[in-house]
Amino acid sequence: MNDILTLMTPRLLSFKNKKDGNFTRLLVLGIIGVIFWGGLFAVSLRLLSYFQSIEELGNILAWKLLSMVLVIYFSLLVFSSILTALSKLFLSKDLMLVHAMPVSSYKIFCARWIESAVDSSWTIIIFTLPVLISYGIIFKSGPFFYVLIIMVLLLLSIIASIISAMVVMVTVIIIPPGRIKSIFVFLGLLLFLLLYLAFRVIRPERLVDPEAFENFLSYLKILETPSAPYLPSTWAFDVIQASLTDVSHTLFLNLSLLAACACAMIFISLIIADAIYMKGVSKSQTARKTLRKPKVTKNPRILSFLPMHVQAYVIKEIKTFFRDQTQWSQIFLILALIVIYIYNFKVLPLERAPIKTVYLQNILAFVNIGLASFVLTAVTGRFAYPAVSQEGEAFWIVSSSPIRLKTFLWIKYFIYFVPLLVLTLVLIIATNILLQVSPFMMWLSIISILFIVPSIVALGIGLGAAYPDFNAENAAQAITSFGGLIFMMLAAVYITVVIVLEAGPVYRIFISGIYDQSISTARWVWIIGSFGLAALISIFTVIFSMKYGEKNLTKTSRRMK
Amino acid sequence: MIQTKNLTKRYGSLLAVDRLDLFVPKGSIFGFIGPNGAGKTTTIKMLAGLIEPDTGTILIGDTDIRQNPEKAKQQIGFIPDRPYLYEKLTGLEFLKFTADLYGVEESGFRKKAENILDKFSLIDWKNELIEAYSHGMKQRLIMSAAILHDPKIIIVDEPMIGLDPAGIKMVKHLFRELADSGKTFFISTHTLSIAQDLCDKIGIIQKGKLIATGTLEDLKTQAHASSGDLEAVFLKLTREESFQQSVPDAGGAIP
Known part of the structure; x- marks a missing residue:
């Protein structure tokens, strides 16, 4: 553990010694952050209050929104963690220096993964909190709920970042790291666009207008979500829903599932890291020679x-x-x-x-x-x-x-x-x-x-x-x-x-x-x-x-x- | 020729270069040596027009670089110590970019560029992206680009970093050949053997001040050393200077 902490000291010291973050800069960023956070909080509260005013359907809509928020939160985390883990584990400038030290590769992996997890998740956690806090307020929850949502978000972040780190480690063995980043960015954007296009084609504005549907049943059918019992975001949803509706056994079962999954993932990732991380690092250091042979020609006439x-x-x-x-x-x-x-x-x-x-x-x-x-x-x-x-x-x-x-x-x-x-x-x-x-x-x-x-x-x-x-x-x-x-x-x-x-x-x-x-x-x-x-x-x-x-x-x- | 008068540069309270007077005649190679943090790189960057001095003048040929930076830079070929380049261009494309930037005639470019690349053993790599080059190859490419526009003055910061022994020999030979054809070199280096072998005159800078200048023989005289190589002379001169600076009233007494 000492080695891992030592490996993280440069980062911590750099953060401590950072002098260029002057007061005005921090103030402007802080104000923008607070405005955005407050805006999200206000919109969430307004939306949930509106849902509650719709008889019968209010809770269904609130749960639907919560499950969407958690799925998006988890997907965003996995995607951003992939990019961060790739940089931290294989593309950082100080990588050679660190690997030249007499420390096991799984310890280096662990230190880098912690950095990557923190970097990729802190903003997403901060800006998901106002939505979840709104649930607490609307459903009149006690203080335990707020402790619980922080635990849930942290556990989800750990799971997402460790999954990403494992995916990256395995993929680097197959594809050179320089190209993986482009591939993931491309795939991520493609996924986003497909989702967006699907979203636009469904025209969600109709969801708040039940009259536009043939009958009430077809409207409810649209609201039904296919639950994925093995997805950590589903366990997180169940924990929060159970806490809001006071179903303690579901709460503890799903919270245990989240915690156990996080621990198991960390353990498995360390075993994988010990076996293949160094191989990947070694592979990433080989020079990339271009396959194309661009020929220099005269400057194009159009620019003459x-x-x-x-x-x-x-x-x-x-x-x-x-x-x-x-x-x-x-x-x-x-x-x-x-x-x-x-x-x-x-x-x-x-x-x-x-x-x-x-x-x-x-x-x-x-x-x-x-x-x-x-x-x-x-x-x-x-x-x-x-x-x-x-x-x-x-x-x-x-x-x-x-x-x-x-x-x-x-x-x-x-x-x-x-x-x-x-x-x-x-x-x-x-x-x-x-x-x-x-x-x-x-x-x-x-x-x-x-x-x-x-x-x-x-x-x-x-x-x-x-x-x-x-x-x-x-x-x-x-x-x-x-x-x-x-x-x-x-x-x-x-x-x-x-x-x-x-x-x-x-x-x-x-x-x-x-x-x-x-x-x-x-x-x-x-x-x-x-x-x-x-x-x-x-x-x-x-x-x-x-x-x-x-x-x-x-x-x-x-x-x- | 390169001439500096009363050249001074401060970074906050740190006096990096202190009233530096230098004269490097046409067709000569001037070596600039000194301990870490002595002000070598700051001087080099002022000569190349990358940073402005606080006071003093720099003449590149007959052009004052502060008065007319573009005209002065047109006459300079600059080789930095770290070979940062546009990684997504090929070697030949980078040379074309440099040629266009410095106004090299398009008609003779290809032949000239290939000759230079051949000289620097990069001809087989001319159509590869620079990101595939090794550190030494990038350094050689920068050197190729620096001489492509036929500059009168070549300013070099640590010329041999990253080069293999054959590369070092080739570069030394090339620099001498270019100096004999009338080019003026200003070279900053830590490698004293290179300064000794290659340079006509050597200047030693310490804590921003030029503490000695001249041929190796001149430096030996200044150091009161009848024998020994540049390393011994350098260490003696810099040690003496440190001592004098740490004991201001020592009156030049040398232990």
Whole structure:
């Protein structure tokens, strides 16, 4: 046990010695966390209270929700643990150092697994708690219930993380670790999308409208869940349900099942680790030689109008992007998102709406500018924000080259601006066609997007440059950092301001069109002023973000040792 | 030629480089040695334009790197001590990237790149992704990229780390050949035997200050050592300097 604790000391000491987490950063993150936690708590309470108000069906719906929460909790944990365990057990930079020490491999496995379990589960536990606490409040449980839910969540986390660690250990023997990560990320996203598509096709909004079903029985049938008695999440469900309904024997039986399963899994995993962990580590160290033989050719003609150094970066960026397998799954996700986004507009029951359809269609089209902008923000956060950090430790090539950092940032900007503009225009135009909006609304959407995209991309590139992380093992995770949060918040504020500035004038013009009214000169001044201000804010956002990014990146590059 | 005047750099309260005056003439190899934390890497990074000095000037040829960093960097080939590269490019693609960045003519690129890769024994690996290269191969690829645009000045931080004996011999030979053709080298190293074999002049830095400079013979004179190799001279000079700095009123008395 001493060896395991010693192996974990570097991590604990690093955490203790961490000095870069300044107060403001922690405060902002804390506030966001508390708001999100509080929001989840409020929504859960509201939902459960609503369920309780439905006679006969209230408890059924509450149990259905609880079982869904626990299944999702468990699946999320297994998936996130797989990725964390893979990094901790096979891809960490300090792995060689640790394995060179005179410690048994199962002890190293154990120390790494504990780290992995904590890393992958603490956020999920924290954000599942408000939902379960709401159950305690609604069902008026005693203090024992709250101790119990923490025990249940911890046991589920242990089981999920140990299953993941075992899966990873066995898989590494068959597939090289570098590829496993991509495969799991891809499979996970695929699973998520299939579930989402299935969810959309079922149209769950009908579940709260029993009248839409032929009869009450078919409605109840939909609510029935096939219980899986061997799934730990089912035992967890039974424990919590039993505690809420005071069935003590079921509670203790299922709690014992959870505890016994966790202990047995740990024991089995240690035996497996002793037998194969070192083999996997050894296998992961062998150099990966590419099977493809890319040939360098002349720069594509399509780029010939650009200066040579710009061509160099564009080609480098595109090649490194598409050769990184972890990006493939993300591209797939984006494509699926577009399909889902457009599909959602297709299935809108506009004809059954109580207000005039033309009016509703155009309101939706206007709201759609904001929605598409939020999608754009998410995609920018995933791709453009980490673009500077993506240079990683090879950033010295940029700093030592005869290219100014300003030029470097603008090159990055345009590399991401073009595809993101196309993506957002596709979203806007396709959904507007489906909504059959007026030509005015179509042009307004397009022009707004032509202002919004440059600003959001500039915010992404600029803040990504201002808060770069060149040492990150996975630059894509940069968006979860402090800078990433600032980007998300500023983007949200910017989109809101633009939409608010446009809303009044758009409403006025639209109403005047419908009722054939003329617009006074004073109103025109107001309309032009609002649109002009939105445009000015956009231009300012582009200039300020890029300048801020350049200034801070210059400072960072000078500080780099 | 490389010239620094009054070059100073601080990291907070730590004085990393203290009023450094250096002159490296064209076509020579200057070795820069010193104990750990003496200020070698900071100096190298200032010369390569990676960090800015607090005060002082750096002339790369006749260009002040602070006044015109892009023009100065165009004349430099920089070889860092750690070979971090774009792992998803092939060796040849990385050279093409560097060539485009430094404005090397597209017409003669292929031949030139293949010649250099051949010289560094990387020709068979030119179409492999860099992630498959060993540490030494990456180091050789960086060297290939650094000389591709025909720079006047080559700045090298620890040139031989990760190279095998044959690689070291080849690199030493190549550096000498390039220096004889008029290139100026500034090399920082801990490997004293390489500094002794390769460099025309050597500078010793300690606690940010240049404590001795000149040929090996000059250094021997400064160390009052009639015989011995660079290692003995280096240890003597750095020990004396430490002693003098720890006893400010010692008046230069040497035990």
